[in-house]
Amino acid sequence: MLKRRIIPCLDVKEGRVVKGIEFVQLRDIGDPVEIAKYYDESGADELVFLDITASTERRQTMLDVVSAVARKVFIPLTVGGGIRSLDDISSLLKAGADKVSLNTLAVESPSLIREAADRFGSQCIVVAIDVKFEDGEYYVYTYGGKQKTELLAVEWAKQVAALGAGELLVTSMNQDGKQSGYDLAILERLREVVDIPIIASGGAGNAEHVVEALEKVDAALLASILHDRKTTVEEVKHVCTSHNLPMRFVSTKMD
Amino acid sequence: MKVAVIDYGMGNVFNVERALQAIGCYVVITNDASQIEEADAILLPGVGAFPQAMQSLEQTGLIPLLQKIATEKPFLGICLGMQLLFDSSTEGMPTKGLGLIPGTVERMRAKRLPHVGWNSILRDEDVYFVHSYHAVTDDANIVAEAEYMGERVPAIVQKGLVTGMQFHPEKSGAFGLSLLQEWKEAVEREITTRH
Numbered sequence: 001m002l003k004r005r006i007i008p009c010l011d012v013k014e015g016r017v018v019k020g021i022e023f024v025q026l027r028d029i030g031d032p033v034e035i036a037k038y039y040d041e042s043g044a045d046e047l048v049f050l051d052i053t054a055s056t057e058r059r060q061t062m063l064d065v066v067s068a069v070a071r072k073v074f075i076p077l078t079v080g081g082g083i084r085s086l087d088d089i090s091s092l093l094k095a096g097a098d099k100v101s102l103n104t105l106a107v108e109s110p111s112l113i114r115e116a117a118d119r120f121g122s123q124c125i126v127v128a129i130d131v132k133f134e135d136g137e138y139y140v141y142t143y144g145g146k147q148k149t150e151l152l153a154v155e156w157a158k159q160v161a162a163l164g165a166g167e168l169l170v171t172s173m174n175q176d177g178k179q180s181g182y183d184l185a186i187l188e189r190l191r192e193v194v195d196i197p198i199i200a201s202g203g204a205g206n207a208e209h210v211v212e213a214l215e216k217v218d219a220a221l222l223a224s225i226l227h228d229r230k231t232t233v234e235e236v237k238h239v240c241t242s243h244n245l246p247m248r249f250v251s252t253k254m255d
Numbered sequence: 256m257k258v259a260v261i262d263y264g265m266g267n268v269f270n271v272e273r274a275l276q277a278i279g280c281y282v283v284i285t286n287d288a289s290q291i292e293e294a295d296a297i298l299l300p301g302v303g304a305f306p307q308a309m310q311s312l313e314q315t316g317l318i319p320l321l322q323k324i325a326t327e328k329p330f331l332g333i334c335l336g337m338q339l340l341f342d343s344s345t346e347g348m349p350t351k352g353l354g355l356i357p358g359t360v361e362r363m364r365a366k367r368l369p370h371v372g373w374n375s376i377l378r379d380e381d382v383y384f385v386h387s388y389h390a391v392t393d394d395a396n397i398v399a400e401a402e403y404m405g406e407r408v409p410a411i412v413q414k415g416l417v418t419g420m421q422f423h424p425e426k427s428g429a430f431g432l433s434l435l436q437e438w439k440e441a442v443e444r445e446i447t448t449r450h
Contacts, residue, residue, distance in 0.1 A: 002403055003373040003381060040428065045373055071273055075428050076383060093267050098426060121266065121302045123371065123385040166371070166385075195367045218372065248373045248381040250428060 003248040004240065005045040005219035006210070006233050007078075007199060008226050010035060011052050015061040018052070032065045036073045039226075042233045043250045044075065048101065048169075048221060051081035059088070063095040070096025078126055080169075089116055093124060101169055103128040104142040107149055107156075110163060117164030126199075127165040129153055131186055132173040138186050145173050154189055161194040168194065169221065171201040179205025179225065182213040191216055207231055207239035214245050256443060257281045259294035261321070263311045265335065266302030274425035278436045286315045296328055296442045297321065301335030305344040305360060305388070308335055309352065318353065325355045329442040330417045337412065337419030338388060346388050356414045358392025365404035374401040374422075376410040382427040382434075384408070389421065416445070 010017045016030040036047055049069075051062045066079055079092050080101030089100050106113050106127050117125050130141040131153040138153035157168055170190060172183035182203045190198055200213040201221035210220045225231055237247040258275055260268050262284045272282045275298070283290050291297060299321070301308050312318055324330065332340045341352045344360035352360070363370060363386075370389075373381040376399040384401065390409045399411040401422075411434075412419040418438060424431035 001375060002370070003375075005372055070270060071277070074270075074274055074277070074425060074432055076426050094269060096270060096273065098267075098270065123302065123369065124267075166369070197371055248375075251380065251430075 001246045003045070003246045004214040005199075006043070006236055006240075006247075007046045007048055007219055007221045008039045008044050008233065009048040009050060009201070009221045009223045011050050011223075012062065012065055012081075013052050015053075015065055033068050033072050036069045036077075039233060040073045040075055041250070043237055043248070044233050045219070045248060046076040046078060047073070048078045048080065050101075051079065053082070059091070063091055066092060066095040066097050080126070080128060086112065086116060086119065089120060089124075093120060097124075099124045099126050099166070101126040101128045103130065104147075106160060106165075107140065107142045107151065110159065113160055113163040113165055117166070122164045122166040125165050126167045126169050127160040128169040128171065129156060129160075130171045130173055131183075133183070133186070138189075141173060145176075153186060154193055157190050157194050161196050165196060167197045167199060167218075169199045169201055170217075171221075172203055175203030176201075177224070178203055179209075181205065181209040182220075184212055184216060187213060187216045205230075207236045210236050211240055211243045211245065214240055215243070256296065256439060256446070257283065257294045258296050258298050259291045260284045260298045260300060261291070261312075261315075261317065261336075262286045263301075263308070263315050263317075265308045265311055266300060268300050270423075271298065271300045271333065271425045274432060274435060275439075278432055278439055280439060286317060288317065288320055291317070291320060291324065294328070295446055297324060297330045299330070299332040299336035299339060301333070301339065302385075303335055305335065305338060305346040305352070306348055306350045308339055309350050312339070312353075322353060322355065325353070325417050326415070328416060329438070329445055330355070331438055332417075332419040333425070334386065334421065334423055337421050338386075338390060340412070340417055340419045341390055341392065344388065355417045356390075356392060356396055356412055356419065358390050358396065358412075360388050361391050363387060363389050363403070363406055363408070365406055367404065370403045370408065373427075374403060374408075374410075376401050376422075380430045382410065382422040382424065382431055384410075384422045386421060390419070
């Protein structure tokens with residue numbers, strides 16, 4: 001049976017994980033490889049690295065991070081943040097990313113979704129949609145939530161699925177950071193209109209919130225509740241299991 | 256042990272290479288006939304569509320060599336590389352495959368495709384799948400299968416020296432690596448027997 005997925009999201013700045021978890025097991029809490037290994041062992045089903053480096057030096061640094069992680073951790077790796085071209089995607093995939101997450105680029109050049117899916121395969125193209133509920137509608141935002149567009153989330157989701165996106169990563173800007181639960185209404189509406197997997201993001205404050213999201217969609221992206229040690233991947237999965245959600249547990253250990 | 260990973264421009268071969276290196280294989284990514292003949296085992300990767308993959312393989316001119324070598328040395332196909340092992344596929348236009356394992360590749364019936372994510376095989380261990388087509392073959396060729404929306408999905412197939420994995424062992428965590436490790440050990444036993 002297909003499992004629901006728990007996906008830790010790590011913000012990477014100049015090659016270092018920021019807001020990293022402060023676990024005693026980790027010698028270096030900012031080291032992407034150490035943190036990726038930790039999450040892999042604790043049962044993370046995939047990892048997302050979000051590049052938040054502001055400088056123009058970002059590309060090579062992020063490629064180094066991806067390549068170092070891909071040598072040690074053998075679960076799907078998604079990279080997002082600042083991807084501007086097919087060449088950027090190609091470099092990240094060569095470095096070891098399995099998927100890339102496109103946001104602003106997808107909105108500004110929707111045809112690139114089709115080109116990227118044709119060239120690299122739909123399975124590696126995740127489209128991230130930042131949504132904000134305003135005046136009775138869900139609008140799409142770009143530039144890390146700074147720029148409002150006229151796109152409606154439901155229409156945009158249908159369009160990107162038709163263009164060949166492999167998965168949707170949906171972040172509710174209203175809920176993000178509040179830890180009061182996911183925006184279940186938009187997840188439910190998107191689930192009705194697209195067949196590709198949906199990853200819920202923004203608003204998880206505890207494992208029950210994750211259960212609510214995973215009753216509607218395929219995967220949940222988790223950041224602060226893991227990094228702040230409010231809970232662990234394993235604990236979230238046990239709570240999900242107690243609500244009859246199919247989850248994957250790691251029994252084979254790496255040498 | 257030297258593994259030749261066939262380079263024919265279909266998908267990302269680097270993560271397969273990294274996983275094989277992690278279990279101690281020496282890896283060459285190649286479309287060179289002499290490199291392939293020198294290797295102890297062959298790995299056929301692949302992501303994408305079946306017709307394009309066969310066309311790309313044809314352009315390398317390697318198909319007769321691969322068909323011959325699959326009767327002599329361990330040969331592993333992963334994901335689309337697994338599907339290419341069969342006689343034919345209905346993806347896009349009907350296309351002939353390598354014909355190393357009897358059977359066909361057909362679109363899955365599930366309402367929601369692709370079948371993507373972790374699904375259980377064997378003793379309830381999970382592996383990472385991404386595909387919309389699956390093999391239809393005799394049960395005798397199926398070593399392990401998964402279930403997706405009520406449909407049986409052949410996950411590991413085998414006939415003689417030829418093995419196929421529909422999922423991505425290189426992306427299936429420690430369990431995925433342990434499956435590659437088992438394959439590697441089988442190759443090493445085969446090498447010992449051969450000499």
